[in-house]
Amino acid sequence: MDGKFMDGKFMDGKALAKQVRERTAAEVAEFTARTGRRPGLATVLVGDDPASAVYVASKRKQCVAAGMTDHHRLLPATASQDEVAEVLTELAADPEVSGILLQLPLPAGLDAGALVQLIPAAKDVDGLTTLSAGLLAQGRPGLRPCTPSGVIELLDAHDVPLEGANAVVIGRSELVGKPVAQLLLQRNATVTICHSRTRDLAEVCRRADVVVAAAGRAGLVQGDWVKEGAVVVDVGIHRTDAGLVGDVDTAAAAERAALITPVPGGVGPMTIAMLLHNTLVAARAQFDAQFDAQFDAQFDAGADAGTGAG
Numbered sequence: 277m278d279g280k281f282m283d284g285k286f287m288d289g290k291a292l293a294k295q296v297r298e299r300t301a302a303e304v305a306e307f308t309a310r311t312g313r314r315p316g317l318a319t320v321l322v323g324d325d326p327a328s329a330v331y332v333a334s335k336r337k338q339c340v341a342a343g344m345t346d347h348h349r350l351l352p353a354t355a356s357q358d359e360v361a362e363v364l365t366e367l368a369a370d371p372e373v374s375g376i377l378l379q380l381p382l383p384a385g386l387d388a389g390a391l392v393q394l395i396p397a398a399k400d401v402d403g404l405t406t407l408s409a410g411l412l413a414q415g416r417p418g419l420r421p422c423t424p425s426g427v428i429e430l431l432d433a434h435d436v437p438l439e440g441a442n443a444v445v446i447g448r449s450e451l452v453g454k455p456v457a458q459l460l461l462q463r464n465a466t467v468t469i470c471h472s473r474t475r476d477l478a479e480v481c482r483r484a485d486v487v488v489a490a491a492g493r494a495g496l497v498q499g500d501w502v503k504e505g506a507v508v509v510d511v512g513i514h515r516t517d518a519g520l521v522g523d524v525d526t527a528a529a530a531e532r533a534a535l536i537t538p539v540p541g542g543v544g545p546m547t548i549a550m551l552l553h554n555t556l557v558a559a560r561a562q563f564d565a566q567f568d569a570q571f572d573a574q575f576d577a578g579a580d581a582g583t584g585a586g
């Protein structure tokens with residue numbers, strides 16, 4: 277471990293996210309020079325949740341800084357299911373848009389699960405559609421959810437051994453818990469998914485080599501839940517009077533952990549960095565698919581005309 281992304285035992289997500297963004301920007305420049313196209317990211321924000329507005333503004337700014345085009349849609353909190361669906365359907369058909377994300381959570385009354393399905397898997401840069409989730413579950417290529425990919429990127433940057441490791445994931449959301457468990461499984465970890473009905477959560481955690489806390493409960497994971505030398509990844513973000521805190525009692529857990537992510541500055545910044553990476557991956561795949569389709573059409577036309585090209 278070279279300590280590049282670490283301040284003592286704290287894993288520096290901010291520094292690693294910067295490196296991922298810079299690498300992505302260089303690859304975007306190469307893609308644009310080769311194809312004459314720029315990857316385009318469409319962000320869809322419904323309503324006026326202040327945190328969501330900040331996250332979307334940051335996504336848009338970082339996508340432009342990486343050389344991508346910005347296609348933003350803002351809908352009022354009163355927007356109907358059909359109105360949001362119409363916007364997503366329009367973006368799905370727009371050739372300038374490589375990736376679409378519907379910022380979550382949505383205002384009450386909207387069915388996020390149904391709306392997400394309107395995003396074609398090829399443009400699903402959040403990796404949240406049923407098709408993307410199925411491809412991940414089967415270990416087949418596809419776009420992966422951003423925060424879970426960011427968790428794996430952080431673990432890899434710190435050379436955390438996952439093969440055969442006991443990994444405990446706390447939380448079973450579609451956004452983080454389930455996909456991060458799948459990604460850990462793909463890396464041959466022995467994965468336990470815990471949730472609100474898990475019996476003796478503390479004891480399950482104490483057996484973990486790697487803990488990923490994504491329960492959405494401030495300070496849930498206590499210091500004495502952490503095995504000596506374990507790696508702790510905190511996905512939680514809670515605004516409290518004491519400032520931003522995660523799902524882990526960081527100071528207490530850091531007494532025992534070999535490595536731990538801070539909040540803020542741990543997993544959070546990786547989410548947007550991985551979104552940019554996914555948007556580039558989507559743009560490349562769409563370009564290649566279009567190139568192949570054009571080649572096939574020309575090949576077939578040549579065969580029909582009897583030029584011998586077929």
Ligand SMILES: Nc1nc2c(c(=O)[nH]1)N[C@@H](CN(C=O)c1ccc(C(=O)N[C@@H](CCC(=O)O)C(=O)O)cc1)CN2
Pocket residue numbers: 331377378379380381402422423451513520539540541542543544545546547548
């Ligand atoms: N469609 C999606 N919605 C949501 C996602 C998502 O991945 N896709 N994730 C979260 C929110 N989110 C991005 O959308 C996000 C959360 C946190 C951060 C971040 O950089 N956090 C900083 C703290 C910033 C602050 O809040 O002050 C940190 O942890 O250091 C970025 C993006 C829910 N919705």
